[in-house]
Amino acid sequence: xxxxxxxxxxxxxxxxxxxxxxxxxxxxxxxxxxxxxxxxxxxxxxxxxxxxxxxxxxxxxxxxxxxxxxxxxxxxxxxxxxxxxxxxxxxxxxxxxxxxxxxxxxxxxxxxxxxxxxxxxxxxxxxxxxxxxxxxxxxxxxxxxxxxxxxxxxxxxxxxxxxxxxxxxxxxxxxxxxxxxxxxxxxxxxxxxxxxxxxxxxxxxxxxxxxxxxxxxxxxxxxxxxxxxxxxxxxxxxxxxxxxxxxxxxxxxxxxxxxxxxxxxxxxxxxxxxxxxxxxxxxxxxxxxxxxxxxxxxxxxxxxxxxxxxxxxx
Amino acid sequence: xxxxxxxxxxxxxxxxxxxxxxxxxxxxxxxxxxxxxxxxxxxxxxxxxxxxxxxxxxxxxxxxxxxxxxxxxxxxxxxxxxxxxxxxxxxxxxxxxxxxxxxxxxxxxxxxxxxxxxxxxxxxxxxxxxxxxxxxxxxxxxxxxxxxxxxxxxxxxxxxxxxxxxxxxxxxxxxxxxxxxxxxxxxxxxxxxxxxxxxxxxxxxxxxxxxxxxxxxxxxxxxxxxxxxxxxxxxxxxxxxxxxxxxxxxxxxxxxxxxxxxxxxxxxxxxxxxxxxxxxxxxxxxxxxxxxxxxxxxxxxxxxxxxxxxxxxxxxxxxxxxxxxxxxxxxxxxxxxxxxxxxxxxxxxxxxxxxxxxxxxxxxxxxxxxxxxxxxxxxxxxxxxxxxxxxxxxxxxxxxxxxxxxxxxxxxxxxxxxxxxxxxxxxxxxxxxxxxxxxxxxxxxxxxxxxxxxxxxxxxxxxxxxxxxxxxxxxxxxxxxxxxxx
Numbered sequence: 001x002x003x004x005x006x007x008x009x010x011x012x013x014x015x016x017x018x019x020x021x022x023x024x025x026x027x028x029x030x031x032x033x034x035x036x037x038x039x040x041x042x043x044x045x046x047x048x049x050x051x052x053x054x055x056x057x058x059x060x061x062x063x064x065x066x067x068x069x070x071x072x073x074x075x076x077x078x079x080x081x082x083x084x085x086x087x088x089x090x091x092x093x094x095x096x097x098x099x100x101x102x103x104x105x106x107x108x109x110x111x112x113x114x115x116x117x118x119x120x121x122x123x124x125x126x127x128x129x130x131x132x133x134x135x136x137x138x139x140x141x142x143x144x145x146x147x148x149x150x151x152x153x154x155x156x157x158x159x160x161x162x163x164x165x166x167x168x169x170x171x172x173x174x175x176x177x178x179x180x181x182x183x184x185x186x187x188x189x190x191x192x193x194x195x196x197x198x199x200x201x202x203x204x205x206x207x208x209x210x211x212x213x214x215x216x217x218x219x220x221x222x223x224x225x226x227x228x229x230x231x232x233x234x235x236x237x238x239x240x241x242x243x244x245x246x247x248x249x250x251x252x253x254x255x256x257x258x259x260x261x262x263x264x265x266x267x268x269x270x271x272x273x274x275x276x277x278x279x280x281x282x283x284x285x286x287x288x289x290x291x292x293x294x295x296x297x298x299x300x301x302x303x304x305x306x307x308x309x310x311x312x313x314x
Numbered sequence: 315x316x317x318x319x320x321x322x323x324x325x326x327x328x329x330x331x332x333x334x335x336x337x338x339x340x341x342x343x344x345x346x347x348x349x350x351x352x353x354x355x356x357x358x359x360x361x362x363x364x365x366x367x368x369x370x371x372x373x374x375x376x377x378x379x380x381x382x383x384x385x386x387x388x389x390x391x392x393x394x395x396x397x398x399x400x401x402x403x404x405x406x407x408x409x410x411x412x413x414x415x416x417x418x419x420x421x422x423x424x425x426x427x428x429x430x431x432x433x434x435x436x437x438x439x440x441x442x443x444x445x446x447x448x449x450x451x452x453x454x455x456x457x458x459x460x461x462x463x464x465x466x467x468x469x470x471x472x473x474x475x476x477x478x479x480x481x482x483x484x485x486x487x488x489x490x491x492x493x494x495x496x497x498x499x500x501x502x503x504x505x506x507x508x509x510x511x512x513x514x515x516x517x518x519x520x521x522x523x524x525x526x527x528x529x530x531x532x533x534x535x536x537x538x539x540x541x542x543x544x545x546x547x548x549x550x551x552x553x554x555x556x557x558x559x560x561x562x563x564x565x566x567x568x569x570x571x572x573x574x575x576x577x578x579x580x581x582x583x584x585x586x587x588x589x590x591x592x593x594x595x596x597x598x599x600x601x602x603x604x605x606x607x608x609x610x611x612x613x614x615x616x617x618x619x620x621x622x623x624x625x626x627x628x629x630x631x632x633x634x635x636x637x638x639x640x641x642x643x644x645x646x647x648x649x650x651x652x653x654x655x656x657x658x659x660x661x662x663x664x665x666x667x668x669x670x671x672x673x674x675x676x677x678x679x680x681x682x683x684x685x686x687x688x689x690x691x692x693x694x695x696x697x698x699x700x701x702x703x704x705x706x707x708x709x710x711x712x713x714x715x716x717x718x719x720x721x722x723x724x725x726x727x728x729x730x731x732x733x734x735x736x737x738x739x740x741x742x743x744x745x746x747x748x749x750x751x752x753x754x755x756x757x758x759x760x761x762x763x764x765x766x767x768x769x770x771x772x773x774x775x776x777x778x779x780x781x782x783x784x785x786x787x788x789x790x791x792x793x794x795x796x797x798x799x800x
Contacts, residue, residue, distance in 0.1 A: 013562070049566030055555065063692040067555055133569040133606040136547055140567070
C-alpha cells in the first residue's frame with residue numbers, strides 16, 4: 001500500500017503489440033530487439049494512450065529510467081549508463097559511422113515518410129490510436145501527420161520531388177546494406193550491434209506493418225538477402241505475444257522476386273479493407289432503399305384501393 | 315391576507331422618478347452584504363415609520379411582478395432572467411428574500427457586472443398582493459481585466475505563477491474569454507485559452523502536470539441539487555521527467571465524460587464561522603458516459619457531514635465533521651488502477667470547518683502530503699504521493715470569542731482543534747490487504763490552536779499545529795501555519 005516498489009526487474013515500456021510484432025511502433029521496436037540481442041531478461045509493459053510522446057520507449061529498473069528523448073535515445077542512454085553496450089570497440093570503425101548514418105537518417109526518414117504520408121497513415125492508425133477515443137485519435141492523427149511532414153520538410157511545392165529523393169535514398173541504402181551484409185548473420189562479423197537492432201526493426205516494420213502496396217516495401221523485397229537476414233534474427237529474437245502467427249518473411253507474396261519486379265504504381269491500388277467495407281455498406285444501403293420503395297408502393301397501393309372503396313360507398 | 319387597499323394614504327405618492335429615491339428608503343434594499351437580521355429590522359422599521367402606506371408584503375402567498383433590469387445594454391435579457399428564475403417561484407416573503415439574495419449572488423458571480431442591486435418594492439395599487447422586484451445592474455465599463463498570482467493546486471505537482479487576461483461579455487451572453495500563461499516552478503510553461511458561459515462553464519486553463527480542455531454544462535441547479543455534465547480531453551504529462559512508476563504508467567491522453575450530482579443541505583448559520591446547525595453534502599460522479607468505451611470509466615462518491623453546536627457562552631461553538639470518499643474504475647478496466655486525477659489527496663492550506671467538497675483538508679499536513687507514495691526517478695530525493703482510492707477525514711473544532719472587544723467586533727476569534735485522516739489504495743487487488751485494524755493503526759492525527767480572522771469573502775487562520783501521529787514519508791511538521799478557506 002505504501003512504501004517502496006520492488007526494484008529488482010528490468011522493464012521496457014513500449015507501445016502495444018500489433019501486426020505480429022511484440023511492439024508495432026517503429027521507435028520502440030529497436031529497443032526491444034537491442035535488449036533481446038543483448039540477452040538481457042526484461043518485462044514488457046505497454047502505454048497505449050500517449051501516441052505523441054517522444055519519451056517512449058523507456059527502460060526502467062527501480063528508480064532508474066532511461067527515456068527515449070534523452071542522450072540520443074534509449075539505446076544510446078543504456079550504452080552511456082553502462083546498462084548494456086553491444087557497440088564496444090565498434091565506434092572507432094569508419095564503417096560503423098557510415099552504416100549508422102544510412103540506417104538512422106535515410107532509412108528512418110523513408111520509414112517515417114511511408115508510415116505517415118506514403119500510405120496515408122493506414123498502419124499508424126492501428127499502432128497509435130486503437131485504444132484512444134475517436135475524437136482524440138482524430139485530432140492527434142492529424143497533428144502527428146502534420147508534424148511528420150514538417151520534420152521531413154515536405155511542402156505542397158516540393159512534395160513530389162521530396163518523395164522521389166526519399167525513395168531514391170532508401171533504394172541506395174538498401175543496396176549498400178545488402179552488399180555490406182552479404183549472407184552474414186550480423187552487420188559486423190558475428191557479433192550483434194545496435195545497428196542490427198535498428199536495421200532489423202526497420203525491415204520487420206516495413207514488411208509486416210506497411211501495406212502490400214507500399215513502395216518502400218517493394219523496394220526492400222528486391223533484396224532477398226536482407227529478407228533472409230531478418231527472418232533468421234526474427235526467429236532468435238522475437239517472441240511475438242500477438243495471437244496471430246507471423247509467417248516467415250520470405251513467404252510473402254512470391255510475385256516479389258529479387259530482380260525484375262516492378263513496384264505497383266500508386267494509381268493501381270488493390271482492394272483495401274476499407275474499400276471492401278464501403279462496398280458492403282453500399283449494398284446494405286441499396287437493399288434498404290429497395291425495401292423502402294417496395295413498402296411504399298404496397299402501402300400506397302392499399303390506401304388508394306381503400307379510397308376507391310370509400311368513393312364507391314358514397 | 316390583509317387587504318392592501320386598507321389604510322391607504324389619501325395623497326398617495328405616484329411613482330415619479332424623483333420619488334423613487336424616497337421609496338427606496340422605505341422599500342427593502344437587498345445588497346450582497348446585508349444579512350437576514352438586517353432585512354428583518356428594515357421590515358420592522360417600515361412598519362413603524364409608515365403605517366399609512368400599504369404593505370402588501372404579507373407572510374402569506376402573494377404574486378409579484380418584475381421589471382427588466384436597467385443597465386444591461388449589452389447583456390441579453392434572458393441571461394439575467396435565467397439567474398433570477400427562483401425569484402418568480404417564491405411564494406412567501408421569506409422565500410422571496412432568500413431567492414433574491416441567491417439571485418444577487420449569482421449575478422455577481424457571473425463577473426460581468428460592476429454592481430448588482432435587487433430592490434423589492436410594493437406592487438401597484440391596482441394589483442394587490444404583488445411585489446415589484448427591481449434588478450439594477452451596471453455592466454463593467456472596462457471589459458478587459460488581468461490578474462497575476464501564485465497558486466498551488468491539489469492535483470498539480472508543484473506551485474506555479476499564473477498570469478491571465480480576461481475579456482468579458484463580448485457577445486452579451488455573459489461570455490468570458492481568457493488567455494493565460496502558467497509558469498511552473500519546475501521550469502514548465504503552459505499557454506492556454508478558455509471560454510466561459512453562464513451555463514457552459516469552461517474548464518480551467520492548463521497547469522503543470524495536467525492539461526484539460528473541455529466544458530462543464532450545468533443541467534440542473536437549485537437550492538439543494540446540482541447536476542453537472544463535464545466533457546474534457548485530459549493529457550497527463552511529466553515535463554521534468556521525474557515521476558514515479560505508477561504515475562509514468564498513466565501518462566497520456568484520456569477523455570472524461572462524466573455526470574456529477576451534488577445534494578447539499580446546509581442549515582448552518584454561517585459559512586465562515588458556523589455556531590449552530592448542520593450540513594450534509596453528497597456528491598456522486600459517474601464517468602464513461604460516452605458511446606466510446608475507451609473514455610475514462612469510474613465511479614466516485616463523496617460525503618460530508620458537519621455539525622455546529624452552540625455552547626451558550628462567549629459565542630463558543632463546537633464544530634465537528636466527517637468526510638469520506640471512494641473511487642474505483644468500472645467496465646473492462648475495473649482491475650486496473652484508478653485514474654490519478656480522480657483519486658483523493660489529503661492535506662493543504664484549507665480549513666475542514668469550511669470545506670464541503672469531500673475529504674481533502676487536514677491541518678498540519680502539506681498539500682498532497684500523505685498517503686500512498688512512491689520514490690521518484692533516481693536523482694530526486696522527493697517522493698510522489700499518488701493519492702488514494704478511499705479517504706476519510708474527521709475533525710473537531712471549538713471556537714470562542716476572544717476577551718478583547720476590538721477583536722470581537724471584527725469577528726476575530728480563537729479556536730482549538732483536532733483532526734484525523736487516512737487514505738488507502740483499493741484497486742489492483744490492494745483491497746484484499748486492507749483491514750480495519752490496519753487502517754486505524756495508520757491514521758494520521760494532529761491538534762492545535764489558533765486565531766481565525768474572517769475577511770469578507772474568506773476565512774484566514776493562523777494556527778499552531780502539533781502532529782500527533784504520521785507515517786513514514788508524510789510531509790507534515792509541527793509549527794505555525796497560515797490557512798485560507800473560501
